[in-house]
Amino acid sequence: MPAASGPDAVAKSFPFEQLTPVQQATIPAALAGRDVIARARTGSGKTLAFLLPAIQRVAADPDQPGVRAVLVSPTRELATQTGAVCEALLSHMPRVSCRCAVGGTSVHGDVAALRGSLCPGILVGTPGRLNDLLSGGHGAASAFGRVACLVLDEADQLLALGFRRPVEAVVASLRRAAHPAAPPWQTLLFSATLRGDAVTVSPPAALAAELVRTLLALRSDPAAKVIVYAGAARLVSFLAALCRRMGLGGSAPLELHARLPHAERALDYHDVTAVVQLGAPPDRATYIHRVGRTGRAGAAGPGCLRRLRWSKEDAVRHTNAFAAGVLGLATPPPLDAAALQRMGLAGVRGVAAKTTSLSCFSVAGNAPRHKGRCDLG
Numbered sequence: 001m002p003a004a005s006g007p008d009a010v011a012k013s014f015p016f017e018q019l020t021p022v023q024q025a026t027i028p029a030a031l032a033g034r035d036v037i038a039r040a041r042t043g044s045g046k047t048l049a050f051l052l053p054a055i056q057r058v059a060a061d062p063d064q065p066g067v068r069a070v071l072v073s074p075t076r077e078l079a080t081q082t083g084a085v086c087e088a089l090l091s092h093m094p095r096v097s098c099r100c101a102v103g104g105t106s107v108h109g110d111v112a113a114l115r116g117s118l119c120p121g122i123l124v125g126t127p128g129r130l131n132d133l134l135s136g137g138h139g140a141a142s143a144f145g146r147v148a149c150l151v152l153d154e155a156d157q158l159l160a161l162g163f164r165r166p167v168e169a170v171v172a173s174l175r176r177a178a179h180p181a182a183p184p185w186q187t188l189l190f191s192a193t194l195r196g197d198a199v200t201v202s203p204p205a206a207l208a209a210e211l212v213r214t215l216l217a218l219r220s221d222p223a224a225k226v227i228v229y230a231g232a233a234r235l236v237s238f239l240a241a242l243c244r245r246m247g248l249g250g251s252a253p254l255e256l257h258a259r260l261p262h263a264e265r266a267l268d269y270h271d272v273t274a275v276v277q278l279g280a281p282p283d284r285a286t287y288i289h290r291v292g293r294t295g296r297a298g299a300a301g302p303g304c305l306r307r308l309r310w311s312k313e314d315a316v317r318h319t320n321a322f323a324a325g326v327l328g329l330a331t332p333p334p335l336d337a338a339a340l341q342r343m344g345l346a347g348v349r350g351v352a353a354k355t356t357s358l359s360c361f362s363v364a365g366n367a368p369r370h371k372g373r374c375d376l377g
């Protein structure tokens, strides 16, 4: 039972003696704040499996204003039914409230509830009505600035053709409405028949996960000084921002784009302990040259090549949306003279207009000590 992980009242409201298998498998992870994708047959108890963690997120901080959990259902009937189960669970929790927002009812009632002082912490709705409320026309979108949990119930239906666009519109509107300081929300996907290909991870998300796994492994060495090569300047900015967000590489991972003429990319970057190459380099010589960054003056260090399962073009295409949505970043700024100055590379003269595809950035470690003869490209 999730008593230890959430407010007592959430556990007290659980109406059964034992958890069903899907509840056992998902509630602890969801209560710990992890994203969950679950498939379990009809009638297996999925509703409580996502309602309990969603309620717990809201109950943990009942003074936080606005809608904190958004539950999306494909049909009005299912949304109404989920809302009723939620109401029953909330009977011990007077400070948390739930509202059902579906088509066929007055949108003005929903808007008034969201804009009022008693805004429901949990909103169960269908995609169409949620889009209405988030569209901005009703002035209710600001109620969604601090959503902590997003649930897609019957996710297979919601992500199928026909529903997918409105559901994606809900997610995009939630991203736009999110307060800049709000942490990313937790996502819970539940379904009886979810197919593997219904849920796609965008290339930058997968790339980020890959990189983070690699860096975390390398970071066990406190003197770690890692160079990461990625295939496009935009990806480099995105990955550097991700590292900053995660506190990897101290406060400022050095970010370099190969927008410099060959000679001006010459940097002396000492004591590199590992080299990560995301995506295959153009040729063998480049691979050896890059990985050799760890091997100066008889030093040794690991080199890691991650083959990517998507093209550079794919990754770049998705990066802006992902960076804006997940990290709240604008398009990466160009690397100009002032940026070079800030990065301690003031000695580098000018920035070439021509962009090449080679980019790299370093995390974990200090800025280069001085300009010298080592080419990072």
Ligand SMILES: Nc1ncnc2c1ncn2[C@@H]1O[C@H](COP(=O)(O)OP(=O)(O)OP(=O)(O)O)[C@@H](O)[C@H]1O
Binding pocket: 016, 017, 018, 019, 020, 023, 040, 041, 042, 043, 044, 045, 046, 047, 048, 192
């Ligand atoms: N831990 C439990 N012990 C006993 N009964 C439970 C438990 N959890 C849920 N139930 C009951 O099982 C029934 C089915 O649960 P629920 O509606 O959540 O299933 P579901 O997996 O969401 O099904 P569907 O895919 O049809 O929506 C409900 O009557 C619910 O009250």
